[in-house]
Amino acid sequence: MRNADASRERILEAAMAEFSAYGIAGARVDRIAKAAGCNKNLIYIYFENKETLFATLLKKHLLRVYEDIAFTPDDLPGYAARVFDFGMSRPDLMRLLAWFNLEQHNVVPPERGAAHGAKVEELAEAQRDGRIGGAFPPDFLMTAIMALATAWTAANPFGASLDAASTKDLAALRGAVSAAVGLLAQRDDASR
Structure with a gap:
C-alpha cells in the first residue's frame, strides 16, 4: 500500500x-x-x-488552502495578507487555477463553492452585526478581497505582468493589499 x-x-x-x-x-x-x-x-x-x-489535483490543493488560511471577518486585512503570501509563494497553483478558469469556466468544484459561500455568509453576518462596513454587498466584498490578494500572482493578467517592479518589495505590496482591504471593509461609522 x-x-x-x-x-x-x-x-x-x-x-x-x-x-x-x-x-x-x-x-x-x-x-x-x-x-x-x-x-x-x-x-x-x-x-x-x-x-x-x-x-x-485541484481538489487536493484547494482543500489545503481552505484549511490552512484562517478566515475571519474580524481581520479581513490579515486574511488578504495570508492569501497574498500563499499566492505569491505558489505560482504553480495559481497557474493551475488560471488554466482551470480558462478551460472549465462554468464548473465550480463543490468544495470551492461551499467554502466561498460560507465566507460570504460570515461577511453578511459581520455586516449585520456592524463589525465591518456595509458599503459593498458581502459577495462583492469577498470577490474584491480575493482579487486584490491575488492580483500580483502568476494567474493574473495585470499586476506583475504589467508592472514587474511592483513585486520587488513584497512586504510593501503585501501591506498595500492589506490596507486596501481594510478600506473596503471599513465600518460605516469609521469615516465620521
Whole structure:
C-alpha cells in the first residue's frame, strides 16, 4: 500500500508541473508518466482519465488552502495578507487555477463553492452585526478581497505582468493589499 501511495503522490507532483504549464487540454499523460517514473497505464488505473487527474489535483490543493488560511471577518486585512503570501509563494497553483478558469469556466468544484459561500455568509453576518462596513454587498466584498490578494500572482493578467517592479518589495505590496482591504471593509461609522 505504501508503494501505491508513493506512486500516486509522484503522479500528482508530475501532474502539477504539467497542468500548471500546459493546462488540461495541452497536458500530456505520457509526459506526466515519464516525469513520475511510472507506466502511463498506472495513471489511468489510479485516476481513470486526464480530467479526473486534474480535478483530483485541484481538489487536493484547494482543500489545503481552505484549511490552512484562517478566515475571519474580524481581520479581513490579515486574511488578504495570508492569501497574498500563499499566492505569491505558489505560482504553480495559481497557474493551475488560471488554466482551470480558462478551460472549465462554468464548473465550480463543490468544495470551492461551499467554502466561498460560507465566507460570504460570515461577511453578511459581520455586516449585520456592524463589525465591518456595509458599503459593498458581502459577495462583492469577498470577490474584491480575493482579487486584490491575488492580483500580483502568476494567474493574473495585470499586476506583475504589467508592472514587474511592483513585486520587488513584497512586504510593501503585501501591506498595500492589506490596507486596501481594510478600506473596503471599513465600518460605516469609521469615516465620521
